[in-house]
Amino acid sequence: MSRTPLRAAIVGTGHRAQTFTRGLAARPGHRLAALCDPNPTRMAFHNGLLTAAGEPAATTWEPDRFADMLAKEDIDEVVVTTVDAEHDRYIVPALRAGCRVVTEKPMTVDAARCARILDTVKATGNSLTVAFNYRFNPVHEKVRALLAEGRIGEILSVHFEWLLDTRHGADYFRRWHREKHNSGGLMVHKSSHHFDLVNWWLADEPQEVFGYGRLAFYGRDAGERHGLRRAYERAHGAEAAADDPFALDLAANDTLRALYLDAEQDDGYLRDRNVFGGPVTIEDDMAVLVRHTRGATMTYHLTAYSPWEGYRVMFNGSAGRLELEVEESRWQAPVTRVTSNSGALHGDTAAEHAGGARLTLRPLWKPPVDIPLDAAHEAHGGGDPRMLDALFGPVDADGGSPVDPEGARHPTATERDGALALAVGLAANRCFETGRPVAVRDLVPGLVEQAGQVQAR
Numbered sequence: 001m002s003r004t005p006l007r008a009a010i011v012g013t014g015h016r017a018q019t020f021t022r023g024l025a026a027r028p029g030h031r032l033a034a035l036c037d038p039n040p041t042r043m044a045f046h047n048g049l050l051t052a053a054g055e056p057a058a059t060t061w062e063p064d065r066f067a068d069m070l071a072k073e074d075i076d077e078v079v080v081t082t083v084d085a086e087h088d089r090y091i092v093p094a095l096r097a098g099c100r101v102v103t104e105k106p107m108t109v110d111a112a113r114c115a116r117i118l119d120t121v122k123a124t125g126n127s128l129t130v131a132f133n134y135r136f137n138p139v140h141e142k143v144r145a146l147l148a149e150g151r152i153g154e155i156l157s158v159h160f161e162w163l164l165d166t167r168h169g170a171d172y173f174r175r176w177h178r179e180k181h182n183s184g185g186l187m188v189h190k191s192s193h194h195f196d197l198v199n200w201w202l203a204d205e206p207q208e209v210f211g212y213g214r215l216a217f218y219g220r221d222a223g224e225r226h227g228l229r230r231a232y233e234r235a236h237g238a239e240a241a242a243d244d245p246f247a248l249d250l251a252a253n254d255t256l257r258a259l260y261l262d263a264e265q266d267d268g269y270l271r272d273r274n275v276f277g278g279p280v281t282i283e284d285d286m287a288v289l290v291r292h293t294r295g296a297t298m299t300y301h302l303t304a305y306s307p308w309e310g311y312r313v314m315f316n317g318s319a320g321r322l323e324l325e326v327e328e329s330r331w332q333a334p335v336t337r338v339t340s341n342s343g344a345l346h347g348d349t350a351a352e353h354a355g356g357a358r359l360t361l362r363p364l365w366k367p368p369v370d371i372p373l374d375a376a377h378e379a380h381g382g383g384d385p386r387m388l389d390a391l392f393g394p395v396d397a398d399g400g401s402p403v404d405p406e407g408a409r410h411p412t413a414t415e416r417d418g419a420l421a422l423a424v425g426l427a428a429n430r431c432f433e434t435g436r437p438v439a440v441r442d443l444v445p446g447l448v449e450q451a452g453q454v455q456a457r
Contacts, residue, residue, distance in 0.1 A: 001246065001289050003029070004031050004032070005029055005275060006030050006031070006073050006076040006077055007031055007033040007034075007067060007073060007074055007076050007077075007079070008024050008030050008031065008032050008033060008034075008075070008076065008077045008079065008222060009033060009034040009035070009058075009070070009073065009075045009077075009078050009079070010024075010034075010035055010046070010058075010078075010079050010081060010082060011035075011036040011037070011063070011066065011078065011079070011082055011090045012035070012036075012037060012082030012083070012086070012104075013035055013036075013037040013039070013042040013043050013045070013046045013081075014042065014079035014081065014259065015255075015259060016081050016104060017386055018046070018049065018255075019044065019082040019388070020079045020081065020102075020388075021046045021049050021050065021054065022049060023054075023388040023391075023392060024052065024079075024287070024392065025049065025050055025053040025055045025442055026395045027388075027391050027393060027394075027395055028449075029142075029392070030077070030392055030393075032050060032055065032058050032060045033059065033073050033074075033075065034056055034058050034060075034061060034069050034073045034075060034335060035047065035058045035059070035060050035061070035089075036060075036061045036062070036063060036065075036066055036069055037063070037082075038062060038063055038266075038267055038388075039266045039267050039269075040060065040265050040266055041258075041262055041263035041265070041266050041339050041347050042259055042263050043058075043060045043253075045258050045263075046058070046059075046322070046385075049073060054325040056168075057415040058447055059073060060258050063089075064240040064361065066089075066093060067093050067097070068089060068311045068322030070093070070097045070098070070099065072093060075094075075097070075099055076099060076100065077099055077101070077102070078090065078091075078094040078099045078100070078101050078102070078182035079082070079101075079102045079103075080094075080102070080103040080104060081103075081252065082105045082260070083176055083181050083182050083183075083248065083447050084104075084108065084109050084182060084184060084188070084189055085108075085109045085113075085181060085182050085183070085184075087103050087106075087108045087109075087113075087117075087293055088108050088113040088116055088117050089154070091108075091117055091118060091120070091128065092105055092117065092120045095121060095126045096120065096122045096124055098126060099126070100126065100127045100129075100133055100274045101126070101127065101128045101129070102128075102129045102130075102391055103129070103130055103133055103418075104130075104132065105129065105130055105189075105192050105193060105196070105256075105344075105418070105421070106184060106188050106192040106238065106349065106421070106422050106425070107128075107130050107192075107415065107419060107422055108182035108187055108422065109130075109181075109182075109183065109188055109422075110139070110140070110426065111423075111443055112424060112442055113445050114422055114423075114426075115444065116417050117415060117419075118415060118419060120449075121415045123451070124335070125201065126211055126440070128414065128415040128418075129391065129412045129413065129414065130196075130413040130414070130415065130417060130418035130421075131391070131413075132192075132193060132196045132197075132417070132418075132421070133227070133383035133384050133387045134194075134196070134197055134383055135196070135197065135383070135384040135387075135411065135412075135413065136382070136383040136384075136386035136387040136390065137199060137382055137386075138373075138382055138386075139324070139357055139359065139373055139374075140197060140201075140383075142234055142371065142373065143177045143201060143313075143322065143359065144200065145325055145370070146322060146361065147201055147202070147315065147322065149211070150204070150319070151316060151319070151320070151322065151361060151363070151434045152316075152317030152318070152319050152320040152321060152322050152363070153317040153318030153320065153352070154201055154317055154318040154319075155296050155315055155316070156295075156296055156297075156316050156317055156318060157297050157298070157299075157315075157316045158198060158201075158202070158296060158297050158298040158299070158313065158314065158316070159298070159300075159301045159312075159313070159314045159316075160194060160198065160298060160299070160301075160312075160313045160314075160428060161300075161301045161304075161309070161311060161312045161313075162190075162191070162300075162301070162302050162307060162311040163192055163302075163303050163304075163306035163308060163309055163310055163311065163327055164302070164303065164304045164308035164309055164330050165303070165304070165306050165307060165308055165331075166245070166246070166305055166306070166307065166332060166366045167309075167329070168277050168306075168309055168329075168333045169284070169290075169303075169304035169305055169306065169309075169433045170188060170246050170305070170351075171202030171248070172190070172304065173218040173219075173273075173304075174248055174271065174272055174273050174274075175279055177189055177272055177282070178218075178267070178273075178275075178279075178281070178282055179279060179280075179281050179282070180281045180282050180384040181281070182428075183282065184212075184282060184422075184425060184426070184429070185282040186282055186283060186284070186286065186302060186304060187213065187283070187288070187302075187424075187425035187426075187427070187428055187429055188426065188429070190302065191286075191288075191302055191424070191425055191428075192302070192309075192418075192422055192424075193300075193316060193420040193421075194253065194300065195290075195300075195420075195421040195425065196413060196418075196420070196421035198290075198298055198300075199292075199417065199420050199421060200204075200411075200413075201315075202294070202296055204292040204293055204294050204296065205292060205293050205420055205440075206291075206292055206394035206420060206424050206427075207209045207290075207291050207292055207293045207439065207440055207441075208288050208290070208427075208437055208438070208439050208440065209288060209289070209290050209291075209424055209427035209428055209431060209437065209438050210288070210289045210431050210436075210437040210438070211286060211287055211288035211289060211428040211431045211432065212286070212287050212431070212435075213283035213285065213286035213287070213288075213431075213432040214282055214283055214284075214285055214421065214428075214432075215282070215283050215285075216281060216283075216284055216285040216305075217284050217285065217304070217305035218275045218276060218284050218304070218305065219275075219276065219277075219278065219280040219284075220258030220276060220277055220278045220280075220322075222237075223275070223276025223277075224246070224276075228246070228276055229274075229276035229277075230244050230274070232247075232274055232277075233273065233277060234248070234270045234272050234273050234274065235247035235248055235249065235272040235273075235274070236249075236250055236251060236261060236272055241274075244275070246438050247272070247273075247274075247339070248271070248272040249272075249338075250271060250272050251400060252338070254341075255341065256271070256338060257272075260272075266328055268324045279347065280337060283432065284301075284303075284304040284305055285303055285304070285305075286300075286302045286428065286432075287299075287300070287301050288300040288301070288302075288424070288428045288431075290424055291345060295423070298457075303311045306383060307332070308327065308330050308331055308332075308355075308398055309327075309328045309329040309332075310325070310326045310327040310328045310355065310414070311324075311325075311326055311328075312324065313418070314328075319363060320361065320362050320363035320364050320366055321361075322361055322362070323358075323359070323360045323362065323447075324358070324359050324360075324365065325357070325358050326356075326357045326358075327355025327356060327357070328354060328355070329352075329353050329354055329355070330352070330353045330354070330355045332362060333351050333352075341411060342387075348408050349397075355374050356371075358370070359371040359373055387412075390412055391412065396453055416447075419444060419447055420440075420447065422442045423443055423444050425442070426443055426444075427439075427440055427443050431441040431444070432441075
């Protein structure tokens with residue numbers, strides 16, 4: 001039996017919001033009724049996606065009228081995909097209005113905003129979900145299942161290395177992410193994915209963090225030191241950027257041109273700044289050590305200027321070791337054009353030089369075992385469509401369900417999960433400044449439960 005579709009709103013209509021615009025348009029149980037963004041050109045682009053899918057255009061609203069939008073459009077659910085530092089500005093009033101809220105990761109960018117969101121969830125009792133799509137990657141689900149089955153016994157330590165190549169990694173230094181007050185830096189914006197995975201894999205919570213980080217490759221000073229810097233502010237129209245492998249050609253991609261180059265007239269935002277220019281206030285090389293409440297430690301390293309892209313994660317246990325290696329791109333040619341229809345530099349489609357994925361179980365006293373994998377490189381390893389199903393129900397559902405009925409197999413992340421992943425990144429950022437370890441409970445008081453009382457998620 002069909003039901004009246006839930007009325008949805010998306011606030012923030014940049015590149016990532018396309019996933020949710022298309023996802024909601026494809027599901028009969030939901031109607032994307034409103035868009036909210038300071039930039040009318042970008043909202044018009046998303047309305048074009050809706051009409052191309054046979055859906056009616058959404059109404060468009062400016063951010064300072066967000067509360068009016070919720071009431072006048074009778075909104076049931078809100079998806080937040082704005083600049084990270086703006087997330088709480090919309091999460092809090094949407095929760096207070098009784099809406100179900102889904103926010104892109106990270107949940108927010110500092111402890112004060114985090115506390116405000118947690119307090120609002122507690123006061124209203126309403127639902128907040130953080131869109132950690134990597135939880136829904138089948139490879140990551142397989143890792144969690146093996147660990148939960150006790151295949152390596154008690155987990156004693158984790159080593160996690162993530163490498164961003166000079167195509168994807170560089171992109172954080174062209175756009176608003178390169179200023180820490182907007183994004184929280186890569187420890188918050190990017191690594192919250194990884195910290196959430198480890199918390200989820202271990203069914204544990206972070207207790208103490210220590211780390212070092214620096215801007216070693218990008219930025220004006222490093223670019224000059226390594227002989228990589230060219231003299232231009234932004235790539236479009238700059239002769240010096242014409243053959244620069246670190247430049248982004250917005251005009252060469254229809255989606256990037258429509259979302260950003262054509263939209264500059266509205267707000268002046270530049271999507272193609274020089275990665276070796278300024279200001280850049282985030283780090284590109286970060287080493288972190290985390291101690292969890294049950295005693296397991298994690299060593300973590302993020303490199304944002306690697307010749308290849310992918311990750312390695314190893315779990316050491318009382319009965320053996322589990323090793324995962326994923327090569328999302330074995331190498332990158334020096335090209336500046338983006339061919340993806342969505343304008344993505346990473347995640348939406350498999351890279352031209354994508355490698356393989358290997359999962360190896362090494363039990364004590366026995367030969368290693370290669371675990372079969374259902375691995376993909378597009379749609380963030382298959383995580384995006386599975387996450388959309390979990391959040392909004394399957395595409396072919398008559399009337400749809402707002403949540404996946406198989407919630408145990410597809411566990412969406414709560415506000416607490418979002419806060420725990422955020423806390424590791426915030427603590428790491430503080431360590432970079434002070435050179436001293438940080439207790440998570442001191443950073444976000446009351447967040448961490450006592451050892452032995454951690455809830456499995």
